[in-house]
Each structure stands twice: as structure tokens, then as C-alpha cells.
Amino acid sequence: MAHRKVTYRLYPTPRQIEALERQRWVHCLLWNTALDERRRAWQEDRVSLSFSDQCKALTGWRAQSSLLRSVNAQSEQVTLKRLGLAFQHFFRRVKRGETPGFPRFKPLHRFKGWGYKTHGDGWRLLSGPGMKHGKLRLSGVGEMRIRGKARTVGEPKTCEIMHRRGKWYASVTVECEPERQGGKRIGGLDWGLETFATIASSEGVERIENPRHLQSSLEQIRTVQKRISRKEEAAKQASGKLKGFPISKRLRKEYALLGRLHEKVANQRRDFLHQTSARLIATFAVLGLEALNIRRMTAKGGSYKRGLNRSILDAAGGMLHQMLGYKAEEAGALAMEADPRRLKPSQRCHRCGRLEKKPLSQRWHDCPCGASCSRDENAARVLMAWVMEQIGGREPAEAWREVRPASPLGEPALP
Incomplete structure (x- = not known):
């Protein structure tokens, strides 16, 4: 249960x-x-x-x-x-x-x-x-x-x-007892900002564009925040208090408007993540992911990295992985997270396994072995190869039977 x-x-x-x-x-x-x-x-x-x-x-x-x-x-x-x-x-x-x-x-x-x-x-x-x-x-x-x-x-x-x-x-x-229909394919997913998700499988590469929900409402949010700042400054000067100053009805309306704008963005983001994660689980039986540490990614940088940090938080990679995890469990699928410090999917070549350190600004992967593709596609293919290695080249149902040995041989393994 x-x-x-x-x-x-x-x-x-x-x-x-x-x-x-x-x-x-x-x-x-x-x-x-x-x-x-x-x-x-x-x-x-x-x-x-x-x-x-x-x-x-x-x-x-x-x-x-x-x-x-x-x-x-x-x-x-x-x-x-x-x-x-x-x-x-x-x-x-x-x-x-x-x-x-x-x-x-x-x-x-x-x-x-x-x-x-x-x-x-x-x-x-x-x-x-x-x-x-x-x-x-x-x-x-x-x-x-x-x-x-x-x-x-x-x-x-x-x-x-x-x-x-x-x-x-x-x-x-x-x-x-939640139930969900799972897929049959095996793939690797690389989360990012330029492209929200790049998914590699035996049938090819699929890309999901980043909707940038906050970016579409950011100008309106900034306008409201400026009005709030001016009204708060006027209230502080009129009352002579830096804290506990009286809040007018107009200022309360601005607070409410700002809250509604942020709520709208949050609802759009959550709806997009639910639909995307549900579609991925309905397509894939095993999906390889790169473990994310969002707190560390946005911890430093100061003012010059403010826009990048905002984009990282807006893309909500941690929430996507969380949804994929419990929805995969409901469907009897696998959402496996690889340690990026060991696997290094962004630096490893998906064809020959060669490691080459790349700066974040380098968005294309070229290898002496002849592999040439985008950085995100290469990472997704590395994750897919890692998943295949983890399940030992077997079908996902066979891998599941080691965990659920009661499943009949002629039927797919159940969660």
C-alpha cells in the first residue's frame, strides 16, 4: 500500500x-x-x-x-x-x-x-x-x-x-494501490536548460523544449515588484518605521497580485512536469538519469550567475526526477540515477568511452573516434549505455524477475 x-x-x-x-x-x-x-x-x-x-x-x-x-x-x-x-x-x-x-x-x-x-x-x-x-x-x-x-x-x-x-x-x-501503464523501451535522459530533456533510445533521439514558464511572466512580475518597492518605501517614510509600518489597501492588492503571478507560474510548471513524466513512463520501461544536486548547482555565483540560477530553478530538474521515480514505481518500471562524478556523461564519449573535459560553453561533442553530436545527445546516449550495462543487456522484465521472482516466465514482470 x-x-x-x-x-x-x-x-x-x-x-x-x-x-x-x-x-x-x-x-x-x-x-x-x-x-x-x-x-x-x-x-x-x-x-x-x-x-x-x-x-x-x-x-x-x-x-x-x-x-x-x-x-x-x-x-x-x-x-x-x-x-x-x-x-x-x-x-x-x-x-x-x-x-x-x-x-x-x-x-x-x-x-x-x-x-x-x-x-x-x-x-x-x-x-x-x-x-x-x-x-x-x-x-x-x-x-x-x-x-x-x-x-x-x-x-x-x-x-x-x-x-x-x-x-x-x-x-x-x-x-x-496506485497502478500505471508502463512502456517497453530502454533509454537515457539528459536534463538541461537549453533543451529541457534529451532522450536517447534505440529508436533515435527525442528532444523536449524548455518551456521557460518564469521567463514568460518575468517582466510582469518585475513591474509589480517595483510598484511594491515604491509603496513600501513611501509607507516607511510616512510612518518613520523600517519594520512594522502600516500596509495600505493598495499595497495589499499588489501583494495579492504578485502572489497570483507566482502561483500561475508554479501551476504551469507543475502541470508540464506531470504531463512530461507521465508520457515518459508510458513510453520507457527503463530510463537512465543523471543524479542532480540542485542546491550545489545554485549555491554560488553571485550576481553574475543570478540569471543562470533562476533558469535552473525554473526548469525544476529535481522535481522531474522525483515524479519519474514514483511514477516508475507505480508502473513497474525503473528510473535509475547514475553518479555523475563516476560516470561523467557530459565528458565521456558514447561510442568509445574516451574522457575529455569540456567547459560548459562547449555545446558540441567531437571525438577522434568519429562521434559527432550535441553535448546533450552524447550525455543521453552515455546514460542509455550505462542503463544497458546495469541490467546486463537483458530485457527489463527479466531484470525485474530478480527482484520479483514470483512472476511467471511467460508473462511480463509486475511491480
């Missing part, structure tokens, strides 16, 4: 919106109170409070506060659990010598929502056939109309209520 998330758009009534906003405010207050309690316990007594300690304290807090009693107890435990995870990640980063990022107090506009642990305790999904549309019942709010559809029907487990740019959403975790 696997877990998949389904996001539904909520359509609450004005009275239900008030109830949702009130619950969000209570959870935000609980987060800040629990964070203050952890800081105080360490500063005064050198005691590090844990999630279980604060869950025990929550029982006493609820007995004294009618405000906390008005909200589902399990959802409040989820908020405390999120705070506990924030501290765990903080300590992990400290041990690794990374930027710590100590958990901070959150104003209401930065608090995105809350969650529920168990279906039936504080929330219940009343969806239609195929988990399409329907209603969502929340404790203290009532039943709300929802729109959305699950790709694979399953059993609802947990729920997160989210508020984004004036709209309400419910992200439901579903326990299911």
Missing part, C-alpha cells in the same frame, strides 16, 4: 470562512505559545522540552482555556508535532554545520494552516464516486463543498487544511 495526496478546493460559506479563520488563529496562537514555552524552559531551567512533554501540557492548557477547547484536540497535537519536527531539523542542521534556522514565531498571515491525524476525528471526507468532488465535514465548521479528484481511489488517512491567497484547500492523504 502506498500513500498519495489529493488536493481539494474548498468552497465555504461566509460564516464557515469566519470559523476557518478563527481555527487558524487558534492554531497560530498555540504554535507561538508552545515555541515560547520551549524557549523559556531552556533559558531559565536549561530543559529541552519534547513533543510528548508539550502534549501532556496541552491537556492542562485545554482545561484552563475555552479557546483551546473549541478546537479539535488531535489537530492541536499535529501543530505541536510540526513544532517538534522544526526543532529536530534545527538540531540536525546544527550538527551538520549548516545554517541552523531556529524555529520562529509566526504572524497569522504566515501561518498557512493546520492538520488532522485520523479520519473521523475532527474531519470526514464525503466524496462522490471515484473520490471526485463532494463535501468535507470539519469540526466546528460544518460541511463544505469541495472540488477535486483522486487519481487512485483509496482510504483517507490524514488531512491538512491550507489557506493560500484567499482560497482554502484540503490536502488529503490517501492509502491506495
